[in-house]
Amino acid sequence: MQHNRVYLDYASTTPVHPEILKAYKGLLDVWFVNSESLYQEGAQLHQLMEKSRAQTASLLNVRPNEIIFTSGASEASSMAIKGVAFRHLEKKGHLITTQVEHSSVTNCFKQLEELGFEVTWLSVDKRGCISMDELKKSVRHDTLLVSIMMVNNEVGAINPINEIKAYLKNHSHALLHVDCVQALGKIPVDLKDIDMASFSAHKIHGLKGSGVLFCRQHIDLMPLVCGGQQEFGRRGGTENALVNLMFAKTLRLALEGQKNGYEHAKMLNEYCIEQLSKMPEIELNSSSEGLPHILNFSCSTMLSEVLMNALNTRGFCVSAQSTCHSKSKAPSFVLKAMGYSDQRALSSIRLSFSYETTLKDVESFIHTLKECTQKYGTRL
């Protein structure tokens, strides 16, 4: 990124941490062998990768054989959700998720609906969180799986995962899958009583094409990618050994910076909210109880696309909806699910911060935002 650009889209992806980059480059120069091969180079590489797995497991407080390296969180979520459901193709059954999941989760459930599974789509409140009452009413004796994201990627809403897992543990045999992508490295993630969880490296200053599925060892997933013995037979294909190797360090660095990062994001978030609340055309969509790293608002006088273009020309990188929907003209389905109007859902902007973001960055953002709305704002 050129130095005159201000990047405020860390929920979409992050630059690679310099230490990760350096280590990875060093590895690329040396290692090309297949980590499953039997000669000494292969065995050495395999060992290194297994060490990464062990450290990742230890940082997440789980067992090494419960860590499956994937190409990213979308793959991890697909493996978990479809992998469980495909074991019940004969009798089908009932599944629960929310209306505001990441598209990788949402579209898995849509596919499963087409295959004959029954899916309950939990609604969310104005904060973007699910209601425990609705969840409790939705759980049935034939519910196979519940998938709920820890932190929403568009507005930063934090779901009551502790309550959810406590309830499910005592009242249901359903498995619980949690999409932890936006939570990892930002708030504590406790995997106790969670059956499966998806993680991504590139959201925490790691490499793209790198993710992890945590999956309890007793869960029998049907593999989506068939292949050899890799990843305990749960995911075929030659291991992306070096990328997997870097996951442990990426995670360690992210967790080490978590507490300070949170405080820093909170400071930036509070400054923005204070400034934005002075602008009559701005309406906040993120609740104050959400993750401070993500701040979503709508502008009543400019559509997302127009405001993003104006900001882009002036050097600011921001998103409207989730980047996975950025090419779509449809209103944000997350904001719609939160009960907002089409117009509000068509005019949202998402800021997302990291430890790299400075107060000066957000100050100049606010300044530029004012300039743009004054110059280009029209009645919609």
Add this chain to the structure above:
Amino acid sequence: MELVYDHILVRYGELSTKGKNRKDFIRRLTSNIKLALSGFDQLTYEQTFDRIYIHLHGTPFDEVSPILKEVFGISSFSPTLKVESDLNTIKEAALMVANSTNGHTFKMETRRHDKKFPHRSDEINRACAGKILANTEWKVDVHHPDLHLRVEVREKATYIMPLVVQGAGGYPTGIGGKAMLLLSGGIDSPVAGYLTMKRGIEIEAVHFSSPPYTSDLAKGKVLDLASQISVYQGQIKVHVVPFTDLQLAIYKNCNESYAITIMRRMMVRIADRLAQRRNCMALVTGESVGQVASQTLNSMQTINDVTTMPILRPVVTYDKLEIIDVAKKINTYETSILPYEDCCTIFTPKNPVTKPTIKRAVEMESHFDFEPLIEECLNNIETVIMTVKKQEEDLF
């Protein structure tokens, strides 16, 4: 054995005119061909009285052919093998051509331009056919041959051709002067540009860009379209006009129902002045009568009123499907339907006037002095030269 053709013979005979026009025709055609093929740096050109030879120097014919097919003013062309004018050599070459072509039946056709050559056409035909029949499985079929092998005996050399490719016809672009095309991101205007070029008129394009209401992607799409139709004249100058401030002024000062009409009048005013600066003699638009509210005859009259230049509307009587057919043929359709905003879709009023009048438009424009903003548009034009895209970047 893989046979490599070393020449392309380009014919324009049938369309030739006479006298000075003919010279201009040939000169313009040669330079258009060179521009269209500028991506191939091995090629050299030879211009003779009735044809142009392109020396390939190893460039594959199959790469050059699709581009050459699109150049207006070419009636046909052929990949050609140039050999010494000697009967044995000609026979060998004919056999080589047959051996490297797929098919079962062939026909010989010889023209002996050089009447000093000791063998008559018919003898040459028989000699070559005999050679091929004796050495291969090919059979003669003079009615529907798979391979129509043409031999041209000239004084300096003999040319052997396995096929004749139909050219695009029309006139060499530019021979009929120059016009300014109003290029939006839609389906119609690239087609209008293509049809204009086909009549020998060179075009430059003007595009109205309204950032941030239109995105860089929308501008990129217009440049892509320009690049796609640039193949017909080698390159196209695209003048991108920053239109936002003027558009906002219209929005603030004019009645909403007239916004589109007045916006179009402003576009024509700017295009008119730009055209004069660029020595263009006409404007070209993709308007088709009755398609949308702003393209009724009343609208056209009201918009046309601001210029004395002829406005060419090549697709004015086409219906949408006819335009789409041409757009698909010239490969602009897929780009045109990409969903980026253009400046016409931004301030789309709920009830646009379908029968605007000149009087009302003039009256509304009198509320505000638009002249400085029009000049500002003209002074801040960004001009981009688009050519056929080559994908030879190191990264790929």
